[in-house]
Amino acid sequence: MQISPDVLFTIAGFNITNTVVTTLVTDAIIIVIALAFKRVLSLRPGMFQNAVEAVVDYFRGTTEEIAGSRVSFIYPWVVTFFLFIVVSNLAAQLPGFESIRFITPHSGEHGVPFLRAATSDLNLTLALAVVSVIVTHYLSVKYTGIKAYVTRFITFKMFPIFLFVGILEFANEITKFISFSFRLFGNIYAGERMMGTMYGLFPVILPVPFIALELMVALIQAIVFAMLTMAFMHIMTDKSH
Numbered sequence: 001m002q003i004s005p006d007v008l009f010t011i012a013g014f015n016i017t018n019t020v021v022t023t024l025v026t027d028a029i030i031i032v033i034a035l036a037f038k039r040v041l042s043l044r045p046g047m048f049q050n051a052v053e054a055v056v057d058y059f060r061g062t063t064e065e066i067a068g069s070r071v072s073f074i075y076p077w078v079v080t081f082f083l084f085i086v087v088s089n090l091a092a093q094l095p096g097f098e099s100i101r102f103i104t105p106h107s108g109e110h111g112v113p114f115l116r117a118a119t120s121d122l123n124l125t126l127a128l129a130v131v132s133v134i135v136t137h138y139l140s141v142k143y144t145g146i147k148a149y150v151t152r153f154i155t156f157k158m159f160p161i162f163l164f165v166g167i168l169e170f171a172n173e174i175t176k177f178i179s180f181s182f183r184l185f186g187n188i189y190a191g192e193r194m195m196g197t198m199y200g201l202f203p204v205i206l207p208v209p210f211i212a213l214e215l216m217v218a219l220i221q222a223i224v225f226a227m228l229t230m231a232f233m234h235i236m237t238d239k240s241h
Contacts, residue, residue, distance in 0.1 A: 129177050
């Protein structure tokens with residue numbers, strides 16, 4: 001499996017890759033889950049409602065514990081990132097990923113995978129990182145004020161020490177794009193390569209433990225991305241920092 005996603009077809013000059021198709025499938029799954037949850041919502045919750053509420057309560061409780069009153073505008077972003085990433089990661093373990101092939105003019109007789117984990121595409125993980133960082137800075141300006149926001153990076157108090165600290169802070173914000181995107185991409189892409197190798201060598205029994213490992217990695221990476229977003233939003237919207 002190559003690093004870049006495979007182009008399946010083109011619409012109005014835009015390339016539609018297998019990761020784009022998977023992203024749309026992920027969105028559809030989330031919408032179906034939301035509609036199903038709304039339909040079964042009851043004062044006497046069943047297993048499905050309990051599972052969804054457990055996830056929601058966990059992230060809301062954790063965000064409130066760390067960010068306090070700012071939970072109202074931080075929590076929606078945290079749970080949104082988690083749901084999209086975890087559904088995308090887990091969906092890649094379903095039958096049909098990598099095995100259903102699509103014939104393109106340049107694919108050869110074996111074709112290319114019609115579906116591929118969306119988070120194994122660096123374009124998507126970078127887009128998630130960009131959204132996370134930009135929204136964090138937007139919330140910082142909105143809730144701390146433009147003056148407090150600017151002085152995080154540019155200040156002439158105790159010159160030149162604080163100015164140097166501000167430059168380091170700015171560099172740290174830039175590196176978030178790299179750390180966010182490559183951490184998620186690297187773990188999911190490496191997992192796909194490993195699973196492809198295991199299925200090729202031992203298609204029946206041996207891959208089972210690795211599937212369990214990949215399910216755990218899928219969950220952990222979603223939690224890590226969501227929690228780091230929450231932590232950075234908390235720091236950047238805290239006037240005392």
